[in-house]
Amino acid sequence: MVTIFLLVFLCVGCILLLSWKSRRETTILPLGPTPLPILGNFLQLDQDDLLKSLIKVSKVYGPVFTVYLGLQKIVVLCGYEAVKEALVEHAEAFAGRGQVPVLSRFLKEHGIVFSNGERWKQLRRFTVTTLRNFGMGKGRMEEKIQVETLCLVEEFNKTEGRPSTFSALWLHRTQPVASNIHYLFPEIMDKIPGMHRKMAKIGLKIVDIIKERIETQLASFDASDPQNYIECFLVKMEQPDFGIQIAFSPSQEKVHKEIDRVVGQGRMPTVKDRNQMPYTTAVLNEIQRLADVVPMNLPHFVTQDTHFRGYVIPKVRFRERVPPGMGTYIYPLLNSVHYDKHHHANPEEFDPGRFLDSNGCLKKVEAFMPFSTGKRACLGEGLARMILFLFFTTILQKFTLTSPEPPEKISIAPAFHNLTRIPPQYKLSMVPRQL
Known part of the structure; x- marks a missing residue:
């Protein structure tokens, strides 16, 4: 009986100590909803739509606030001004990359996305x-x-214009494993069966495939004439210094006309055509804004104690390695930029015109960050934009996209699953254009 009493006493003492420590540290962090011991704000946030919950919290605490997912402190940035101020004006300080528990298990803080410091x-x-x-x-x-x-x-072309089902069901099945519940007890969750462990196994299989490819190329490549990224990496390692737009028929018709005028049907679209196709580019931009594929962005952390809007966000005070659950993470919500009513009139509506000036020329829209911004912006942005433009224009050069559903029943709202937004299952007909 005495042993049980002592155990309970120690547990209560630990909980109170952690709670006191959390409250003490929040004096330098932005305000936010009061966290519970151990659980933090977990019970106050909708785990099925974390983004919506965070936007709701911002209406109470402003564009910069703190929430706790278990013991993980998270500073959330909402709106274009706050995100730009952090990632652009304080780019160096906010250049740290936080970890995502379910991915950390097999990435181990390697690779260009999740590494930090000199390695990154x-x-x-x-x-x-x-x-x-x-x-x-x-x-x-x-x-x-x-x-x-x-x-x-x-x-x-093989579909002959018949409706086909497009789906990302595998993403629907795997996305919930990235739920922030993993932040509560990452070490314990890694030992509990579930989709999160299956996803980790898939990740490890991908790593094994890459390893096999590396070993194959290692046995035969010519170091004086590398042919691809892997071979360039192998050479570098030897160096000592190396540490949806279907629902918008009027827009589709305008894109068709611009493609016919600039490209025609006698050749394939090229990247050079993009400069003469402002409307098509505006449509692509608006699709990316509405789709908002990574609405919460990936986690950041500050690399030095940072004064930000009257608060002090502490740097991580232990080695370069930043395991989940440690330090203070920052989530600059890209969704709050793309749907910022101060910068986008009627942000829920599809309107390519927001990217065009009065003369129909493409204009720069500051509150548009589909590839993030600052030091951690996606370095493949140029390649991605090229791929999007060429695929999009080539498909619409050859096809008219139609749906068997009446327009009033079509929803373009993506399904949201915390880290990413993915489209729901839908049917689409690729009807060859008759010119």
Whole structure:
């Protein structure tokens, strides 16, 4: 009986100590809802739609606030001004990359997305140089993308205009494993069966496939003439210094007209055509804004004690390694930028015109960050924009996209699953254009 009493006493003492420590640390952090011991704000947030919950909290505590997912402190940034101020004006300080527990199990803080410190700087520098040398943004890369678009067009032609079902059900099944419940007890969750462990196994299989490819190329490649990214990486390792737009028929018709005027039907679209196709580019931008694929962004942390809007966000005070559940993470909500009513009139509506000036020319919209911004912006942005433009224009050059559902029943609202937003299952007909 005495042993049980002592155990309970110790547990209560630990909980009170952690609660006191959390409250003490929040004196330098932005205000937010009061966390519970151990659980933090977990019970106050909707785990099925965390983004919606955080936006709701921002209406009470303002554009910068703190929430706790278990013991994990998270500073949330809402709205264009707050996100830009952090990621652009304080770019160096906010350049740390936080970890996502379910991914950390097999990525182990390696790779250009989740690494930090000198390792990240060297990887980024190497990757940018290598991609540029292999033609990112140049003709060679464009030709490879065009080959892929033709393969896709060939597959669409096989449907003969019949409705086909498009789905990302595998993402629906795996996305819940990235739920922030993993932040509560990451070490324990790694030992409990579930989809999160299955996803980790898939990740490990992908790593094994990459390892096999590396071993194959290691046995035969010519170090004086590397042919791809892997071979360039192998050479570098030897160096001592290396540490939806279907519901908008009027927009589709305008895109068709612009494609016919600039490209015609006698050749494939090229990246050079983009400068003469402002409306098509505006449509692509608006699709990305509405789709808002990574609405919460990936987690950041500050690399130094940072004064921000009257608060002090503490740097991580232990080694370069930043395991989940430690330190203070920052989530700059890209969704709050793309749907910021101060910068986008009627943000829920599809309106490519917001990216065009009064003369129909493409204009820069500041509150548009589909690839994030600052030091941690996606370095593949140029390549991604090229791929989007070539696939999009080639498909609409050849097809008219129609739905068997009446327009009033079509919803373009993506299904939200915490870290990413994915489209619901839908049917689409790729009808060859008759010119």
